Amino acid sequence: MGDRSGSVLVLTNPLDVTTDAVLRVLAERRVPVVRLDPGSDLHSGASLTAAYRTGGQRGTLRTASREVALSSVRSVWVRRASPYEGPSELGGQERRFAASQTLWGAGGILASFPVAHYVNHPWANRAAEHKPAQLAAAQRSGFAVPDTVVTNSADEAREFVAAQAGGAVYKPLWNTPYAVDGRPHAVWVREVDPADITGAVSVCPHLFQAKVPKAFDVRVTAVGDRLFGLRIDSPDLDWRRRQDRIACTPIDVPEPVACAVAAYLGRLRLVYGAFDFAVTASGTWYFLECNPNGQWAWQPAGTTDAIAHAIADQLQKGRDT
Structure with missing residues (x-):
C-alpha cells in the first residue's frame, strides 16, 4: 500500500462484530483507527467540533481514547452506527430536539471531511437504499432485471x-x-x-x-473493483429466511455482470455494495437488489477474510488524488 498517513474513522455501534475483522487487519498494518458511534457517544463523553472560514476548515474529534484533527482523517468507514435518538435523560420534545440537532449537525460534519475517502459516503448509502432507485440504476447499468x-x-x-x-x-x-x-x-x-x-x-x-425461475442465488460483494462471488443453494424462495439451510460455494462472476457492477457502483457513487442475483438454468443473472451497506461476515471464512482485507485496503489508501 501507499505511504498515506492519517487516521481511519469507523462509524458504528459497539456491538458490530463484523467491523472487528477489518480492524484486526488495520492493526496488523499499524494504521491508526478511531471508532465512534455518533448516535450515542456524542452525548456520553465524546465531542466533535468543526470551524469554517474563508479559505479553510478545521476541527477536532475527541473520544475517550483518541483525539484526531478532522483534516487528518484519511478514510471514513460508514458501518452500522446507532440512530440519533438523543440523550436518554431527556424526554419529549427536548430529546427529539437534541436528536434532530445531532443528526443535522454531527451528521453534516461527519459527511464533510475535507480529504477523506468514504466507504461509502453516508448520503450515497441513503440514496442507494431505495429499491426503485436500485432497479432504475440496474437497468441503466446493463443488468437483466425481472x-x-x-x-x-x-x-x-x-x-x-x-x-x-x-x-x-x-x-x-x-x-x-x-x-x-x-x-x-x-x-x-x-x-x-x-x-x-x-x-x-x-x-x-x-x-x-x-418470479425468476432460478437454479440458485448468488451474492456478489463488491469492494472497489474487487468482486467476491458466492453461489447460494437454498430450499427457500428467500434464502435469508433460514440461513442454517444454505450451502455456499465460491463462484466466478461473468465479465458482463462484472462490467454492470462497475457501472452501477459508479452511477450511485459507491465503493462497496452487496449484490443479490437469481441465476437461471440457462445462465442468466437477474439483478434483485444491492444493499450498499450489506453484511458480509456470514460468508465462508476464506471469503470473509478476503473481503476484510479488501475493505482494509480501501481504508488504508485514502482518497485518490
Missing part, C-alpha cells in the same frame, strides 16, 4: 401479477420493524397471486416482481 411494478393501486397490482406466466412475488420496500402479538416478525419475499391482493394495497406502495 419485470417489476411498484404501486399503491390494487387494480394495477392484480393486473401485473396475473400477467406473470411464471408467477409473481411480493417484496417489502424497506426492512421496517414489524411485530405480531408483540413479537418481532420478519417480512420475507413470498409468492403472491391476484386473489391475495386487496384494497389494503392502497395504504402504501408495494413492490411486485416476476
Whole structure:
C-alpha cells in the first residue's frame, strides 16, 4: 500500500462484530483507527467540533481514547452506527430536539471531511437504499432485471401479477420493524397471486416482481473493483429466511455482470455494495437488489477474510488524488 498517513474513522455501534475483522487487519498494518458511534457517544463523553472560514476548515474529534484533527482523517468507514435518538435523560420534545440537532449537525460534519475517502459516503448509502432507485440504476447499468411494478393501486397490482406466466412475488420496500402479538416478525419475499391482493394495497406502495425461475442465488460483494462471488443453494424462495439451510460455494462472476457492477457502483457513487442475483438454468443473472451497506461476515471464512482485507485496503489508501 501507499505511504498515506492519517487516521481511519469507523462509524458504528459497539456491538458490530463484523467491523472487528477489518480492524484486526488495520492493526496488523499499524494504521491508526478511531471508532465512534455518533448516535450515542456524542452525548456520553465524546465531542466533535468543526470551524469554517474563508479559505479553510478545521476541527477536532475527541473520544475517550483518541483525539484526531478532522483534516487528518484519511478514510471514513460508514458501518452500522446507532440512530440519533438523543440523550436518554431527556424526554419529549427536548430529546427529539437534541436528536434532530445531532443528526443535522454531527451528521453534516461527519459527511464533510475535507480529504477523506468514504466507504461509502453516508448520503450515497441513503440514496442507494431505495429499491426503485436500485432497479432504475440496474437497468441503466446493463443488468437483466425481472419485470417489476411498484404501486399503491390494487387494480394495477392484480393486473401485473396475473400477467406473470411464471408467477409473481411480493417484496417489502424497506426492512421496517414489524411485530405480531408483540413479537418481532420478519417480512420475507413470498409468492403472491391476484386473489391475495386487496384494497389494503392502497395504504402504501408495494413492490411486485416476476418470479425468476432460478437454479440458485448468488451474492456478489463488491469492494472497489474487487468482486467476491458466492453461489447460494437454498430450499427457500428467500434464502435469508433460514440461513442454517444454505450451502455456499465460491463462484466466478461473468465479465458482463462484472462490467454492470462497475457501472452501477459508479452511477450511485459507491465503493462497496452487496449484490443479490437469481441465476437461471440457462445462465442468466437477474439483478434483485444491492444493499450498499450489506453484511458480509456470514460468508465462508476464506471469503470473509478476503473481503476484510479488501475493505482494509480501501481504508488504508485514502482518497485518490
